[in-house]
Amino acid sequence: MGFSIALTPFNLLMATVGVIVGTLIGALPGVGPVSGVALLLPLTFGMDPTSGIIMLAALYAGSMYGGTITSVLINTPGESASVVTCIDGYQMALQGRAGPALGVATIGSFIAGTFGVMMLMLMSPALARWALSFGPPETFALMLLGLTTVTGLTGENALKGYISMLLGLMLSMVGFDIISGDARYAFGIPEMMDGVDFLPVAIGLFGLGEVLVGAEGATDMRILKGRYGLRDVMLSANDWVRSRWAIARGTVLGFFIGVLPGAGPTIATFLAYSLEKKVSRHPEEFGKGAIEGVAGPESANNAASAGAMVPMLTLGIPGSATTAIMLGGLMMWGLRPGPLLFEKNPEFVWGLIASQYIANVMLLVLNIAFIPMFVRALRLPYNILMPLIIIFCITGAYSQKNSVWDVGQMLVFGVLGYAMKKLGYSPAALTLALVLGPLAERALRQSLIISDAGLGIFFLRPIAAVLTVAALAAAAVPAVRALWAAVSGARRPPVPAPED
């Protein structure tokens, strides 16, 4: 049934637009999948939600393919899920093997992406059926788990991650309270009574904020010359033998990491790289152009981007920052994410899943045959791209409600996003909290209303108890570490913040 929806001319067109724009966004340094989805979200308002999600999901998959190009040819990751690809991919390019590096990444991505969608198709309905039995306490515990895992895993500093998350929750309190009807923290301003809108926040934090960071310095990129025509990206028999198991391992690992709430493609690539290094018979080649070091992580990030959709579609909690933005989109289109989505909007879910198969085939063709074209697009100087993105941020923020207030809000969050990025806070945690805040509050209050034991209800019901304990444990690990850092003044070495 899904394919009949995905194959309508308009939806095919949207998938095509998604994969092309996604590959470009992935390839261009400074714009990643999160900013891409946030920036393109306004375009979907005129569409049917199914077409909208098809475009955004195709874009997400495309960005995972595109990020590789920049990593291999410029040694600059196009997005954070391709950071590890730089290590061996660039070395391969220096040795004149840019073609096989890009080829193995594309083939691995295709296998992983297709496997990921297949698993998404098989796992989601069962998970959704199970989640249907959830009452308010389970829902709240699940959201708590989503919030603590995302916050614990993103950003270099857990304390600042939790501050970002709380800020997001506090912002989500603004506006009419769903139960009592109080206009909280609105200060009598009509625009504030509707709450802090998700779209201007996402565009500001991830679009404008990102551009402002890039605006500081004129970036200069040198693209490595090489041959990456159709014949050059074909793998030799030896390359294939070396990379096939790396692709398989990366695929399976990536998918399950992606399903975990909070652990998106970036974390999957880091784990896949260290896994390959560990199982390899010649670990000394890693860092010097080992093809497994490209095959494993590049497969993992595609499988993870599909895996991240599982909790978003079935449970209504996102598996990565990008799916958090998509979740916000779902709610703006008037859909209620969660287990009921499969029953109430089957055309939406199955159309999306079918279109992901198609998107992966398109990406395979696109990335084997048209790499030279994307490389040419990379020559667009960043200082021309930058003002164009700003204009896109402004028009995008304006277009949802035709409101200059929203544009102002976007601007404020753009500056906040810049500061958060520079100071090590987590815009992703803030965004997720802003999306989940109202849902979590409702579930919390409903739980406390039906509870005879106060907060004890989260520990007395078995599923809720497991989820709550898991959430608290996820919070405790970095909290203990943060406490230690605060007391001793010691600092951990910085880890790059995942942006996916």
Place this chain on the structure above:
Amino acid sequence: MRHADRIAGAALLAFAIGFSAAALRYYPYWGPGGPGSGFLPFWLGVAMAALALMLFVGALRSREPGAPWLPAGAGLKRLAVVLGATVAFVALLNVVGMILGTVLFLVALLKFLEGYGWLTTLGVAAATAGVNYFVFTSWLRVPFPVSLLGF
């Protein structure tokens, strides 16, 4: 960073206290049969106050030299110009309109900040304004603000 953390910690602490106080003052903490609209905001403020205090105290104790987080010199100037132009664009949106605003914004940044020639600048500006108009006005039917001149 240390300095910035101290300022952020203090500001967040003040914000959190204000947030919780407002929750208690204006919204019911407990309603009929369950928590009211002030319940969660109050506790969020308390939690934020605790974390902000940790950030502040940690920054006070830190011996790490305060690394600058704002760029200096040319970088700061570029940032200021880009941000300034963006703020001006948004502030004047209702006066100059979206199309004219787009062109002026791109001229300001491409010609005067980046030093591109007029041909490149006006070419990019015209193409952007055109695409913008086509996508948002013709296709999505978003009524953009127009200038006093009517476009």
